[in-house]
Amino acid sequence: xxxxxxxxxxxxxxxxxxxxxxxxxxxxxxxxxxxxxxxxxxxxxxxxxxxxxxxxxxxxxxxxxxxxxxxxxxxxxxxxxxxxxxxxxxxxxxxxxxxxxxxxxxxxxxxxxxxxxxxxxxxxxxxxxxxxxxxxxxxxxxxxxxxxxxxxxxxxxxxxxxxxxxxxxxxxxxxxxxxxxxxxxxxxxxxxxxxxxxxxxxxxxxxxxxxxxxxxxxxxxxxxxxxxxxxxxxxxxxxxxxxxxxxxxxxxxxxxxxxxxxxxxxxxxxxxxxxxxxxxxxxxxxxxxxxxxxxxxxxxxxxxxxxxxxxxxxxxxxxxxxxxxxxxxxxxxxxxxxxxxxxxxxxxxxx
Amino acid sequence: xxxxxxxxxxxxxxxxxxxxxxxxxxxxxxxxxxxxxxxxxxxxxxxxxxxxxxxxxxxxxxxxxxxxxxxxxxxxxxxxxxxxxxxxxxxxxxxxxxxxxxxxxxxxxxxxxxxxxxxxxxxxxxxxxxxxxxxxxxxxxxxxxxxxxxxxxxxxxxxxxxxxxxxxxxxxxxxxxxxxxxxxxxxxxxxxxxxxxxxxxxxxxxxxxxxxxxxxxxxxxxxxxxxxxxxxxxxxxxxxxxxxxxxxxxxxxxxxxxxxxxxxxxxxxxxxxxxxxxxxxxxxxxxxxxxxxxxxxxxxxxxxxxxxxxxxxxxxxxxxxxxxxxxxxxxxxxxxxxxxxxxxxxxxxxx
DNA sequence: GTGAGGCGTGTGACCGTGCACATGCCCGAG
DNA sequence: CTCGGGCATGTGCACGGTCACACGCCTCAC
Numbered sequence: 230x231x232x233x234x235x236x237x238x239x240x241x242x243x244x245x246x247x248x249x250x251x252x253x254x255x256x257x258x259x260x261x262x263x264x265x266x267x268x269x270x271x272x273x274x275x276x277x278x279x280x281x282x283x284x285x286x287x288x289x290x291x292x293x294x295x296x297x298x299x300x301x302x303x304x305x306x307x308x309x310x311x312x313x314x315x316x317x318x319x320x321x322x323x324x325x326x327x328x329x330x331x332x333x334x335x336x337x338x339x340x341x342x343x344x345x346x347x348x349x350x351x352x353x354x355x356x357x358x359x360x361x362x363x364x365x366x367x368x369x370x371x372x373x374x375x376x377x378x379x380x381x382x383x384x385x386x387x388x389x390x391x392x393x394x395x396x397x398x399x400x401x402x403x404x405x406x407x408x409x410x411x412x413x414x415x416x417x418x419x420x421x422x423x424x425x426x427x428x429x430x431x432x433x434x435x436x437x438x439x440x441x442x443x444x445x446x447x448x449x450x451x452x453x454x455x456x457x458x459x460x461x462x463x464x465x466x467x468x469x470x471x472x473x474x475x476x477x478x479x480x481x482x483x484x485x486x487x488x489x490x491x492x493x494x495x496x497x498x499x500x501x502x503x504x505x506x507x508x509x510x511x512x513x514x515x516x517x518x519x520x521x522x523x524x525x526x527x528x529x530x531x532x533x534x535x536x537x538x539x540x541x542x543x544x545x546x547x548x549x550x551x552x553x554x555x556x557x558x559x560x561x562x563x564x565x566x567x568x569x570x571x572x573x574x575x576x577x578x579x580x
Numbered sequence: 581x582x583x584x585x586x587x588x589x590x591x592x593x594x595x596x597x598x599x600x601x602x603x604x605x606x607x608x609x610x611x612x613x614x615x616x617x618x619x620x621x622x623x624x625x626x627x628x629x630x631x632x633x634x635x636x637x638x639x640x641x642x643x644x645x646x647x648x649x650x651x652x653x654x655x656x657x658x659x660x661x662x663x664x665x666x667x668x669x670x671x672x673x674x675x676x677x678x679x680x681x682x683x684x685x686x687x688x689x690x691x692x693x694x695x696x697x698x699x700x701x702x703x704x705x706x707x708x709x710x711x712x713x714x715x716x717x718x719x720x721x722x723x724x725x726x727x728x729x730x731x732x733x734x735x736x737x738x739x740x741x742x743x744x745x746x747x748x749x750x751x752x753x754x755x756x757x758x759x760x761x762x763x764x765x766x767x768x769x770x771x772x773x774x775x776x777x778x779x780x781x782x783x784x785x786x787x788x789x790x791x792x793x794x795x796x797x798x799x800x801x802x803x804x805x806x807x808x809x810x811x812x813x814x815x816x817x818x819x820x821x822x823x824x825x826x827x828x829x830x831x832x833x834x835x836x837x838x839x840x841x842x843x844x845x846x847x848x849x850x851x852x853x854x855x856x857x858x859x860x861x862x863x864x865x866x867x868x869x870x871x872x873x874x875x876x877x878x879x880x881x882x883x884x885x886x887x888x889x890x891x892x893x894x895x896x897x898x899x900x901x902x903x904x905x906x907x908x909x910x911x912x913x914x915x916x917x918x919x920x921x922x923x924x925x926x927x928x929x930x931x
Numbered sequence: 932g933t934g935a936g937g938c939g940t941g942t943g944a945c946c947g948t949g950c951a952c953a954t955g956c957c958c959g960a961g
Numbered sequence: 962c963t964c965g966g967g968c969a970t971g972t973g974c975a976c977g978g979t980c981a982c983a984c985g986c987c988t989c990a991c
Contacts, residue, residue: 254947263970264971266970266971270949270969277967277968298655299651299716301949302947304651304949319679319680326671329670329697336696336712341712342694342695343692343694344695365692366650494875500878501878501879504880523821524845527824527848527851528848529852604977605978606978615940616978617941618940624979627938628939629940630939630940651978653979655945655948655977655979657946
């Protein structure tokens with residue numbers, strides 16, 4: 230049987246792509262009978278493409294399982310579409326929740342996320358983590374760490390990507406995004422005052438965490454606004470262990486009826502110490518925490534605390550960052566208001 | 581003053597690189613008076629380079645702050661040097677700890693890490709996360725999630741990158757890496773039996789988590805090995821909330837003196853329920869957990885549990901993966917042995 | 932003396948994509 | 962009728978590295 234020269238061209242189109250490599254736009258173009266540029270236009274949703282041409286290209290793409298090459302695209306556009314996260318203490322509930330939300334929101338927005346975990350007490354580690362992210366060509370940076378040190382390093386290395394910090398800070402409000410820590414701390418403090426407490430201590434977080442600083446400020450503001458004698462905050466390190474030892478120290482004094490802990494873990498340690506001393510919560514001592522980690526409802530007694538929406542924080546963070554990157558400057562500002570969750574660890578003081 | 585034509589060539593070398601772009605190897609080459617290939621060789625530690633040439637190139641690099649372009653390198657080598665992490669429940673202490681350790685170890689080994697958080701109960705989410713990582717050209721994959729579903733998806737999409745799962749599994753031992761969950765569960769169970777308990781319940785994790793399954797098996801193995809009557813495990817979901825409600829249900833029966841919980845959070849919920857029922861721990865009920873989260877020592881009473889070294893797990897995971905990628909096949913196998921941490925929540929049963 | 936082989940270095944192609952520009956066509960205004 | 966302009970598409974180059982190959986020089990063995 231003789232085939233005329235002008236016979237139909239589609240001889241077993243399947244698998245005409247080179248064996249070893251993944252198919253490129255040129256392979257797709259050849260199979261679809263168009264130029265590689267047309268394929269590129271389909272990929273980038275260029276308006277001027279005839280619907281039937283577009284469909285033909287899309288069909289070939291699915292047939293050969295075409296996957297755009299991220300490296301090639303990044304090379305030519307000099308855009309990595311990657312957001313970096315510089316995080317200390319990512320094993321803690323709050324940061325971990327935010328990171329998860331950031332990742333989800335970023336993926337939705339077509340960005341990749343790369344994380345560098347650092348030891349915030351080690352300047353070298355901060356610089357290393359930052360260098361690692363920068364070497365990756367990140368287009369935006371999220372900082373979840375004590376800012377004081379990190380910001381110094383940032384300034385030093387003259388970072389030119391937009392960045393957002395996941396804590397409120399007096400010093401650099403333009404780049405901060407956070408649950409309103411001061412309002413939350415005032416909420417907690419007012420709750421204790423309204424219950425009738427007059428002698429209240431505050432167990433604060435590490436002094437280089439702006440979050441800790443803000444909560445401390447909220448505490449002091451509310452105390453003086455309510456004409457309650459202020460006490461000097463105790464500086465902690467976020468851990469339950471520290472809460473326990475701080476509690477033991479405090480109990481040698483015994484001139485207080487309530488403690489506001491800057492996070493739930495330290496509150497747990499405090500409760501441990503209070504019970505060890507043979508006291509009862511909340512009869513002898515009221516304790517309030519901050520964060521509302523999932524376990525807080527099951528502490529003994531269930532912990533009164535201030536809930537933060539870490540996930541919402543992460544989402545807004547990405548919105549802000551992506552807005553800045555695309556310079557459509559969305560400015561998704563407006564602080565997130567925390568919520569008081571009253572449980573069993575607080576009550577009126579016994580007289 | 582007249583300058584002869586053969587005058588020295590280094591006229592203000594500084595800032596001869598094009599203004600807008602970051603310096604490339606060609607810029608460095610020009611300034612160092614070598615070819616771009618020589619610069620490339622310096623970058624890749626090629627042996628045949630004269631020390632003085634190498635030094636000259638390195639000097640120029642630091643001077644112009646040269647940074648290799650990751651995209652260009654990835655494009656030509658078709659190697660991304662990126663490890664993907666597919667993670668469910670990354671807000672929990674265990675997974676979060678492992679992720680942090682993986683990131684640190686990967687960075688050390690010259691790899692980047694990209695994480696995709698998924699909802700393990702949603703097949704669509706699993707596929708999305710996986711596609712996201714693959715689109716990135718990952719060279720290795722770490723799975724921290726219920727494997728049953730994820731592995732099905734992996735098989736479906738015929739993944740061709742080496743992967744490691746951070747849980748022990750009977751079904752796919754080649755890709756698993758974990759603390760020896762069965763040994764840990766036996767440790768916990770034996771501890772209860774040695775204290776004199778005969779009526780012991782097990783609160784297990786979700787049935788599609790292999791970790792949960794392994795701990796359940798360890799429990800059952802030890803029970804039957806010790807001739808103690810076995811009880812049907814209760815399937816939970818890792819949360820303290822579930823532990824609380826499971827505890828309330830269990831307490832309507834009251835034919836047991838000890839409970840082995842598959843993780844610390846559920847143990848916390850259990851303790852909450854036990855106290856709500858007016859019982860005392862460990863006098864009336866002994867409770868033992870699993871993981872040793874940092875807060876466990878401050879539960880009331882402090883929780884007896886089994887400690888897992890999540891960080892070591894993450895490190896070994898990267899060693900294994902990188903070994904496989906470079907096909908030097910290091911095979912850093914050998915299971916990690918968990919450790920029993922005895923605290924106040926377990927004791928001899930009262931009669 | 933000559934050829935093989937190693938060392939130090941340079942030349943040009945290539946990876947997969949997007950961009951600037953060019954091209955041909957069609958339509959409507961002057 | 963002519964010409965400007967938008968549409969749909971194609972051509973060639975650039976991005977910043979690495980790789981294969983080539984080249985000149987030197988050493989050493991035969």
